Amino acid sequence: MDGAGCRPKCPRAHPEGQVTTLFHPRPDILHISGDFPDPINPSKTPVIRTLLEMTDDTFAHRVISLNRKSPGPVALSATLLGRSPLSRIVPFERGMAAEYLAPPMGLLHKTLLHRVADALVERLAEGPRPALIVGHKLSIEGIVARRMARRLDIPFAISIQGNTDTRIVDARPDLRGELRRVFHEASVAFPFAPWALRRIEARLGRRRGLTTMLPCPTDIDEPVAPAMDGNQLVSVFHLRNHGLKNLRGLALAMRELASTDPDIRLSIIGGGSEEDFGTCRAILGDLPNVELAGAMDRRQLREALGGAAGFVLPSLRESFGLVFIEALFCGLPVVYPTGRAVDGYFDGEPFAIGVDPRQPGRIAEGMRTLVREQAPLKRALARWQQDGRARQFTRPEIAASFAAGLTAAAEAGTRP
Numbered sequence: 001m002d003g004a005g006c007r008p009k010c011p012r013a014h015p016e017g018q019v020t021t022l023f024h025p026r027p028d029i030l031h032i033s034g035d036f037p038d039p040i041n042p043s044k045t046p047v048i049r050t051l052l053e054m055t056d057d058t059f060a061h062r063v064i065s066l067n068r069k070s071p072g073p074v075a076l077s078a079t080l081l082g083r084s085p086l087s088r089i090v091p092f093e094r095g096m097a098a099e100y101l102a103p104p105m106g107l108l109h110k111t112l113l114h115r116v117a118d119a120l121v122e123r124l125a126e127g128p129r130p131a132l133i134v135g136h137k138l139s140i141e142g143i144v145a146r147r148m149a150r151r152l153d154i155p156f157a158i159s160i161q162g163n164t165d166t167r168i169v170d171a172r173p174d175l176r177g178e179l180r181r182v183f184h185e186a187s188v189a190f191p192f193a194p195w196a197l198r199r200i201e202a203r204l205g206r207r208r209g210l211t212t213m214l215p216c217p218t219d220i221d222e223p224v225a226p227a228m229d230g231n232q233l234v235s236v237f238h239l240r241n242h243g244l245k246n247l248r249g250l251a252l253a254m255r256e257l258a259s260t261d262p263d264i265r266l267s268i269i270g271g272g273s274e275e276d277f278g279t280c281r282a283i284l285g286d287l288p289n290v291e292l293a294g295a296m297d298r299r300q301l302r303e304a305l306g307g308a309a310g311f312v313l314p315s316l317r318e319s320f321g322l323v324f325i326e327a328l329f330c331g332l333p334v335v336y337p338t339g340r341a342v343d344g345y346f347d348g349e350p351f352a353i354g355v356d357p358r359q360p361g362r363i364a365e366g367m368r369t370l371v372r373e374q375a376p377l378k379r380a381l382a383r384w385q386q387d388g389r390a391r392q393f394t395r396p397e398i399a400a401s402f403a404a405g406l407t408a409a410a411e412a413g414t415r416p
Contacts, residue, residue: 051398086099109172113147143179157189188211258288
């Protein structure tokens, strides 16, 4: 591409999950992400960082990590009158962390994200022009990426993260014109899960451009053969997130099972503060067959998952849910929430049971099935592990899919 970096050649996966190429230099890919650990907020989820690490041999990744800060009325007025919305820039090893001023609740959402994009283009003016810009969410970073790409005359790509993207698309009909342009003009779209793509297309129209499903990578991606193991189920989440993870729904389901299937037990794995534990104990009340097992390291988690009958997590909101894939690789059939998480990846598979997370009776029914039908479910899961269908959730396959999508987007030459 004229002035936009060299094209990668022959991407291929390392056994460890990295992708390499036969030719260098690596194309320059600029990522715009609000979910990248940085000096301003180092506790962000590492999924995007992991995707970049797995393809570092193929691309020269740079990151602009966005951090929103709510401004006071004076600062907001100054920004709207022309002052840059960027309030702080902190360089780090991957690029720069950028704090920007914008009010909560999506007020002035498009206007201020366009201002952010314009300010970032000015900062990039003296550096190399990237081959591609990737906005790591359609509804926020995608708006920035499209605006920057238009200014720089280069293609852009987006990821689709169901929790945030569907919520904004559903709640903001006033933004749908802008979001429709982002969605359809992107050279490639990377949905984290099929359900999210379906929901977005229902609002914004069917996408005709290149679309590549991109499961989130995990280090627990080597299959462990399922083993028959009693009547204990497990769930995994940090206790501070008990609301989104639907602990109340789990408690109501276990209360129903206590009267119909009193032998079924549930162990909830996850750390938290003393206050978190107290809140969760209050929600669980006097349920006899539920334990809060506390935090575990990765080795302990593998062992705990491998020694259970099944896994259940009826989250109310979940863009992907790595722990469902980890449970499957550890040999556990799962109960997952329909219209969320991994929905769409396992249609027709008996070992992945979708339930409405707002119906405790359905959750209880799914949990009962995990225990009572454990043998046939685990036989079906073993076949899935062994016949190649599980491979799409391994790091080498995810890295290869991501690299191929980036390559196609950079080479497309599509101008937004």
